[in-house]
Amino acid sequence: MAVDNDGIAVVTLQRPPVNSLNLDLLQAMNNTFDDVAKNKSKGMILTSASPTVFSAGLDIMEMYKPDPKRVETFWVTLQDMWLKLFGASFPTAAAINGHAPAGGCLIATSCEYRVMLSGKFTIGLNETALGIVAPTWFQDSLRHTIPTRQAEIALTTGKMFTVDEALKVGLIDETAADKAEAIEKCKKFIKRFDKIPSLARGMTKQIFRQEVLKKLLTNRQADTKQFLDLVNQPKVQQSLELYLAMLKQKSQK
Numbered sequence: 001m002a003v004d005n006d007g008i009a010v011v012t013l014q015r016p017p018v019n020s021l022n023l024d025l026l027q028a029m030n031n032t033f034d035d036v037a038k039n040k041s042k043g044m045i046l047t048s049a050s051p052t053v054f055s056a057g058l059d060i061m062e063m064y065k066p067d068p069k070r071v072e073t074f075w076v077t078l079q080d081m082w083l084k085l086f087g088a089s090f091p092t093a094a095a096i097n098g099h100a101p102a103g104g105c106l107i108a109t110s111c112e113y114r115v116m117l118s119g120k121f122t123i124g125l126n127e128t129a130l131g132i133v134a135p136t137w138f139q140d141s142l143r144h145t146i147p148t149r150q151a152e153i154a155l156t157t158g159k160m161f162t163v164d165e166a167l168k169v170g171l172i173d174e175t176a177a178d179k180a181e182a183i184e185k186c187k188k189f190i191k192r193f194d195k196i197p198s199l200a201r202g203m204t205k206q207i208f209r210q211e212v213l214k215k216l217l218t219n220r221q222a223d224t225k226q227f228l229d230l231v232n233q234p235k236v237q238q239s240l241e242l243y244l245a246m247l248k249q250k251s252q253k
C-alpha cells in the first residue's frame with residue numbers, strides 16, 4: 001500500500017495473474033482497510049498491479065471441492081471485506097485498470113466513485129451465467145450504483161458491460177486513457193471533500209448505506225449458511241468444474 005503525500009492511500013491489488021480473491025488476499029485487504037482508517041487518510045483509491053485485470057472476482061479454487069472449515073472462513077472474511085469497504089467512513093474510489101467480473105465488480109461498486117480505463121475491458125456481475133447466484137449484498141451493491149431495472153436485467157442475464165455501456169448506465173463515473181489518469185481522476189473526486197467536515201461526511205455516507213449494511217449485519221449467519229448450502233450442491237460443483245476447465249483451456253490457447 002502506498003500513501004501519497006496528499007494523504008490519499010493508493011491500495012494496489014497484487015496477486016498475479018488475475019487478483020482472484022482468495023482467503024489470504026481478503027485478509028490482507030481487511031488489514032489494509034483497517035490501517036487506512038487508523039491512519040486517518042483523506043481517502044482510499046483501489047487499483048491493480050495487473051495491466052489487464054482489476055480483479056477476476058472470487059478465487060474459484062476456494063469454492064471448488066472446498067475444505068469445510070476454510071470455505072466458511074473464506075466467506076466470513078469476504079463478508080468482513082465488504083462491510084469494511086462498503087461501510088468505510090472515509091471516501092473510496094476505484095481506478096479500474098482492467099477486467100472486473102463478479103467479485104471484481106463487487107469491490108468496484110462498494111466504492112463511492114469509479115474510473116475505468118477505456119479499452120476492451122468488461123465489468124459486471126456474471127454469476128448467473130456461471131450457474132451460481134450473486135448473494136444479496138452483491139446484488140445490493142449493484143442496485144446502489146445503477147437503476148434498479150437495469151440492475152435486475154444485468155443480474156438475471158449475467159451481463160458483462162463494456163466500458164462504454166458501463167459509462168452510459170452509470171456503473172462507472174468516468175473513463176481514463178491510462179492508470180495514472182484514472183488515479184488522478186479518483187484523487188480529484190476525493191479532494192472534493194477537502195472542505196467538507198469529515199465527521200458529517202462519514203456519518204451521512206453511513207446513514208445513506210445503513211439499510212444495505214444492516215441487512216447483512218443482522219443476517220450474517222443465514223447468509224453464510226446459504227452460501228455453504230449452495231456451494232456444496234453437486235450442480236454448483238459441476239458448474240464450477242466446467243468453468244475452471246473452460247478458463248484453463250482458454251489460457252492454454
Ligand SMILES: CCCC/C=C/CC(=O)SCCNC(=O)CCNC(=O)[C@H](O)C(C)(C)COP(=O)(O)OP(=O)(O)OC[C@H]1O[C@@H](n2cnc3c(N)ncnc32)[C@H](O)[C@@H]1OP(=O)(O)O
Binds near residue numbers: 017052102230250
Ligand atoms: C457459490 C456462490 C458464489 C457466489 C459468488 C461468486 C462471485 C465470484 O466472484 S465467482 C468468480 C467469477 N469470476 C469470473 O467469472 C472471472 C473468470 N476469469 C476471467 O474471465 C478471466 O480470467 C479474466 C477476464 C479475468 C482475465 O483473462 P486473462 O485472459 O487475462 O486471464 P486467463 O488466462 O483467463 O486466466 C489466467 C489464470 O487465472 C485463472 N483464473 C482466472 N479467473 C480465476 C478465478 N476467478 N478464480 C481462480 N482462477 C482464475 C485461469 O484459470 C488461468 O489459470 P492457469 O494459468 O492456471 O490456466
